[in-house]
Amino acid sequence: MSRTFAGLSGTYNVRANELALQRNTKTVRCLVYFLDDTQHVFELDRRAKGDQLLDVVFRHLELIERDYFGLQFTETIAHSGHSNARWLDPNKRLRKQLKSSRAPFLLFFKVKFYVTDPSRLLEEYTRYHFFLQIRKDIFYVTDPSRLLEEYTRYHFFLQIRKDIVSARLVAPSAALALLCSLVVQSEFGDFCAEEHDPQYVSRLKLVPNQSADFEEKVSELHALHRGQTPADAELNFLIQAKALDMYGVELHKAKDTNGREIQIGVSGSGLLILHNGQKANHFSWAKIVKISFKRRHFFVQLRREGTERFDALLGFNSCSYRTCKSLWKACVEQHTFFRLQTPKPHTKKFFFFFSLGSRFRYSGKTEFQTLEENRKRLQRTDRTFVRTARFHQTVPIPHINNLMLSLSNGQSRDSFQSNRIQSTESPAKSAWTASSPFCLKSLPFIDKEETNRLSSLSDDSSPVHLHTVHMRPDADGRFGFNVKGGHDQNCPVLVSRVAPNTPADLANPQLREGDQVMAINGSDVSGLSHEQIVQLIRSTRGPDAQLSLSIRPNVYARDALLPEEPAFQYIPADASPTARADALAESMALLAEGLDSGSLVLQFEQLNRKKSGETMNCARLPDNLSKNRYRDISPYDSTRVVLRDALSGDYINASFVTMHVTTTGVALRYIATQGPLKETTEDFWQMVWEQQSALIIMVTPLEEKGRQKCHKYWPEEADDELAVFGALRVRLVQQSDCLATIERIFQITDSKTQEERRVRHLQYLAWPDHGVPERDNDFLDLIVSVREFRAQSSQPFVVHCSAGIGRTGVLILMEAAMCAMEANEAIGALELVRVMREQRAMLIQTSSQFRFVCEALHRVFRDKIVEPLPQFSIN
Structure with missing residues (x-):
């Protein structure tokens, strides 16, 4: 009987054979999800390390600035059921890290290190990915302006945008509305009542639990962004996101010593402790002595302060050893990338096999090395890419003929997405401009010949026909x-x-x-x-x-x-020789042409906002932080004004700026400074006294739209008593008002020496908040007054607005260019801005300010308000 049934049974071990097949397979397959919701499978040798996968991913994306990005995967922790997100280690084999039994292995391309200054994210494609990341979880980055490649910025844009949508980045409703309005500007262009119906915002997924009231606020703010190209909107988005408390923070779950659920945030600035979503404490890297972990316990050793005799040691508990180690590794990587110039090499000891603990060290480039490498790269290959709605149907660029056919049938542009970025030799030009609201008729014309040419560009082997x-x-x-x-x-x-x-x-x-x-x-x-x-x-x-x-x-x-x-x-x-010699006339013709075409303003937007290699360490000392009106606007250490006899120290947020007129040998000397705070008013007057400045030019009101722009640092005319600022006594002697400028004369007396001086004060009031003057007549009158007084004093003039960079820079550029015009010198507005920013960062803050001063210069030349002096004229 048993022999009969034995032939009717059988067993085949499928799992054992599958595992044997995997062991014998010579390649591994990795499925990578990108920030634009596309995916790609990469096949590598089974013995490949993480850096090989990273390399093929970066080459697939054609990314140059690679060190800000990484690949993340999720592992399930045995016996606990918890999952842990880990970054792919480039020095370890893929199969050792990716232990999932599923094939292919799943990974996600993400921003790993978030830069601090969005204006330095020069590659727009990177900035775009970064924008999507913040939109999805609303935190990360340290300085997005430091990215040199437009393509890199595009990726940052994508990453941040995803972060907001997934609610990982929490922000107040007003801040979210502003951020989302910039998203809408990037997606749809300028607001156009004929094209945008009342529900147009609802077609985009902007935030979780998106309400009609929120969409209405976003629409109202969107109408204020007229004139911003997608690249402008993305950069402004990153700048606004940078100000959020959770910007640049990677969160890890933990418990404190009392067993309370907390989150530990790791960023380029230090560690952040959150309880119930609220900030409980923050420890900068400068305050931390050591970080360590043992099993599930994470320790932070803090430097002693004041009268403390011992360093403080804080302990936290993670849910598992793996999550604790991931937190520790994140701290090592963030600190090394942002704080060190070069990674600390891992020294192998002879008895290394007896050593205890992890031997992990960050092995990639630091931010400093990345920036240095980008500065040395003389030539870059920029890419053109089509911005379309990221959360709609996607169409690859080689199928542009299908896209144009659909557009001709009346389908909206927002239904299309380019998920293949074509590499060319120059950046893309925006599809709409400040003068034309976005609509279908403003789309760029692409004929059949261009469609075929674009398709051929996707083939690297296409011949070049000359x-x-x-x-x-x-x-x-x-x-x-x-x-x-x-x-x-x-x-x-x-x-x-x-x-x-x-x-x-x-x-x-x-x-x-x-x-x-x-x-x-x-x-x-x-x-x-x-x-x-x-x-x-x-x-x-x-x-x-x-x-x-x-x-x-x-x-x-x-x-x-x-x-x-x-x-x-x-x-x-x-x-003719005369035409070649008339450098001024030629330069003004070029300026007018650049203004008409918009190319001059576009070049201004590409200028470095800060001089590379310059430090601002003094401004960032703990004792000096409260002396800065804005935390991201500081003087260079090399050009800052140093106070000699101030009781509060030698620091003031002010910079020496000197503009030379080569032909005449004239040096125009300025002190560009922020509007004084209440606590820095005494330092301000001390600076005026020590530098023997005879003129103060104030290019801002005290308050604009309910916000204080400058503390009132002078006494009223009716006051009989002197205003006392340390050893200095200030009295308002005379005041005269006109439509745009108030002129005051102060008498300053040193109570120690009884020395007296008179200082003239010009306050210009015709500059509207967040804009430029509608007419330049009053502004030109101000410059004429400044130039008349220039002949009476060789000491530096003090110039300030609120931050000391925007309107202050406009005034400096205007006077310097008019002096060059008298010497019949060619005027290069962009070069003048470069020279100014080498002495104080970000002088002339916005493109509208730059356009205003260039238009005023052209009018001065055209109407012969200023003409070359006789000794410099061409006969």
Whole structure:
């Protein structure tokens, strides 16, 4: 009987064979989810380490600034049921870290280190990912402005946006509404009543539990962002998010010694302790002596203070050994990346096998090394990418023909998403401008030829087709086209404009805007500066001269894919000596052209806000923090004003700024400072006295829209008593009011020496909050008054607004440029801003301020309000 049933049974061990198959498999498959909700499977050797997977992921994304990002995976802790998020260790094998039995292994591409200054996230693509991250969980980063690649900023934008949606970043309702209004600006462009119905905001998932009242607030704020391109909106979003308490914080669950549930936040600034979502304590890295862990216990040793005899030791409990170690590793990585210049090398001891504890050390680059490497990188490959709604249907870029077909059928732009970023040689141009509200008719024109060309760009093996354009100059010796770019501008040489009915326009084949110039008269231009390229074209002269251009045709799609235009000039075949000598007239013509095209303002937005390598250590000392009106606006250590006899110390938030006029040898000296606080008023007057300043220029009211911009640091005229500031006594002697400027004269007396001086005070009141003056007449009158007084004193003038960078910078640039105009010098507004920012960070704060001062300069030149002095005029 048993023999009968034995033939009817059988067993096959599927699991054992599957495990054997996995052991014998020579490759592993990793599925990576990206911030734009796309995914990709990577196949690697089974013995590959984490750095090999990171490398192929970064190459897939074409990311240059890699060190801010990482891959995260989730592991389940045995016997506890808890899950723990871990960062992929680049020095360990994948199979040792990814122990899941499922294939492929699942990982998530995320921002790991959050930078502090969003304005320095120069790669827009990175900033975009960072924006999405904050939108999803609303914390992280330290200085987003430090990222040099636009593509990097784009990723940051994506990451932060995801963080907000997932409610990981908690913020007040008002702050969330402002952040989300910038999201809407990035998605839809300028508010357009005809295109945006009352429910247009609800089509975006912005925050958890999104209500109609919240959407109404977002819509109201969105209407105020007119003129901001998607890149502008994303950068402003990051700047606003940076001010949140939980910005840049990675949270870990724990318990305190009393068994209460807490969260320990790790960031580039230190450790944050949260209880019931509220901040309970914060320990900066400077206060921490040591961090350690043992099993499930995490310890923080704090430096002793004051009369304490011993260091304080705090203990916390994690739910498991694995989570405790993850918290400790996060602290090591954050501290090393943001605080050290180079990672501390791991020293191997001879008896290392007897050592106790983890030997983990952070092995990547620090932020300092990353920034240094980016500064040394002379050439970058920027990418063009199409911004569309991140939470809608996706369409890859090679299928642009389908996208355009759908648009022609009336489907909204918001239903499309590009999940493939095409690499080109220049950044993308915004699809809409400040002067035109976003609607379908403002989309860039892409014809069939451009569609085919864009599709071919996805194939790296596509051949480069060149053709030669021959042309002769017209009767006036002109060819009729403009070029821009060059090796010195880190930009390919492009045809930026072709005038109609000129030799360039009538050439066969025709020269077109967007064509890349590869060679001129047989000479390669790849290593030439912009000026050398100009001279090479100008050298083609004579009645029988012929200009030959080797052209890569139509490299960038018109409007949408042209790079942001740097300064360019009209290139004639010949120019008279007088025209070449009149540098001022030529520079003003270029300024007017740059204002008309918008290229000048775009270049201003790309300038470094701070000088690389400069430190601000004195401003960040604990005793000096309260002396700063804004915590992120500080003077450089090298140019700060040092007080000699102030009781509160030698620090004041003020910087020496000197602008030189080369031809005349004149040095315009300023002290750019913040509006005094109540507690810094005595230091302010002490600075005025020590620097022997005879003029104070105040470019702000005391209060704007209910917010104090500056403390009233002077006495009233009616007061008979003196205002006493330390050893100085200040009396208001005279005051005269006009429509825009109030002029005061103060008498200052040193009570120690009885020395007396008179100081003139000009307060300009015609500058509206968050804007620029509608007319420049009153502002020009102020500059005229300042210049008249300049002849009477060689000591530095004190200039301040509220922060001491925005309106203060405008005034300095205006006077310096007018003095250069008198000397008949070429005026490079961008270069002047660079010189100013090398002495005080962020002078001229917004693009609207820069446009205002440039327009005022052009009017001064055009209307001959200021003319070259006779000794510098061209006869």
